Amino acid sequence: MEELNELKRILKELRPNNWEDIPDIDLYMDQVLNYMTRQHIGLESGETLTSAMVNNYIKKELLPRAKGKRYERKHIAYLTAICLFKQILSVDSTKELLNNQLLDSDIKSFYEKYCTKLDTAYDAVGEKIQENMTEQDISELVLELAISSYAQKIACERLLELLV
Template sequence: MNELQTWLKQTANYTLPRWNNLPDLALYKDQLITLVEQYVKPVWIGEAPIVTQSMVNNYVKNGMMPAPIKKRYHREQLAYLIVITFLKQVMSMDEIKRGIESETIALKSVESAYNTFCDKQEAALQNLSTNKVPVPEDTELLSSLVIDLVTRTFATKLMTRKILTIGNND
């Protein structure tokens, strides 16, 4: 259980770089990927690559993020890729695309949408360690916690899908 408590404390202190802290440079794809990995790795679980060149190609091809300019990526593409990297863990590619589009329109800029996403993601991670999720002392009770969290995740994902559907009807 100590491992979980330690992890919760680490995630509570996690921060994402805000728009003005993202490099405003022309980056090659490998540099873009390195930066995303650097920003996301502190909260990433698993051995699979965080982002790959083919993933970036697919996101651009599917219109999920702006295309590079002369094979160079800029702050806007970096922000998109950070957000997509988080959201792909819980949403389909179509849902991500619709969600990003609607938030960018609602908040009137990529910068505002990105900074808002960072605020919300950090708050969600901080809430994990502020007793919003009861962490059992007994290891045997972890399975009960897993069921609780999975059912909350499903309910939240269901509500997210409904909201995206409502947004499409408007």
């Protein structure tokens, strides 16, 4: 099935840019929003990131303030992680996780660790997808992934409570 091969390809190939490949020139908000669609699989397929959301993340102290109206490489790194975390965690939990991760680390080190863990997770899911899967196989995999996602979400929330 071609759709299975495409999904497997996306999980194998589409990744956020490495730290060194994120532009080291300052970007305006519209450039940041456009760039973010290449950083996060979900943003290219219908999720949205808006300037209001970015401003809210700054207000809630998940994201450092921009220099004037210009955003740096570190802002892209933060937003890349925030866009994923917000799918699983509340804004407050995302803030706790970022604060905890950045206690003994700078944003570059955190972002590199984030990308490595994302690679591992995408690869693990991609390995479960086989091109000759039947509808029943797909249904079983969806069930497994949904239950696993829920279990991991519960574990994330409870473990974050231990960090607070």
